[in-house]
């Protein structure tokens with residue numbers, strides 16, 4: 001897939017201490033090959049999406065997720081949407097599709113069911129090294145898919161959740177604009193367990 005990775009975006013996501021890209025976010029697999037996003041960027045995307053997934057899932061239990069969305073076009077009107085639910089569903093479905101069976105088992109135990117590495121290793125009969133190796137691979141694979149997904153990427157999150165006019169959508173969803181999240185939403189994030 002020839003996805004056009006934006007340099008500025010990649011730079012902002014890159015890990016400063018990364019030994020592979022030195023914090024630039026792009027690297028070449030061969031000297032003349034095309035530049036591609038560094039693994040630290042892909043993992044960063046995954047982690048941001050996973051944090052939002054957990055946030056949506058925890059909110060889901062307590063408060064209603066119905067949000068008011070504006071439907072554009074000739075007659076502007078408001079409609080009710082369920083963006084959080086949509087995100088939770090997208091996160092799960094996209095991951096199921098992108099991962100192979102073995103990867104998905106690890107993903108399910110570790111990320112969806114919240115088992116820590118010790119429990120995962122015991123349950124999946126893996127050693128620690130292999131487990132974390134797989135986790136890294138899963139994060140990188142999903143980070144890329146979440147960003148490159150067509151027509152609606154899960155990342156950037158503010159585009160998924162906020163104010164983007166969705167012109168390409170057909171039928172009843174045409175010109176659907178989603179109400180932006182409150183700007184202080186970061187402050188509302190619950191403490192998240194540190195993930196590998």
Ligand SMILES: [Zn+2]
Nearest residue numbers: 018021038040
């Ligand atoms: Zn890097």
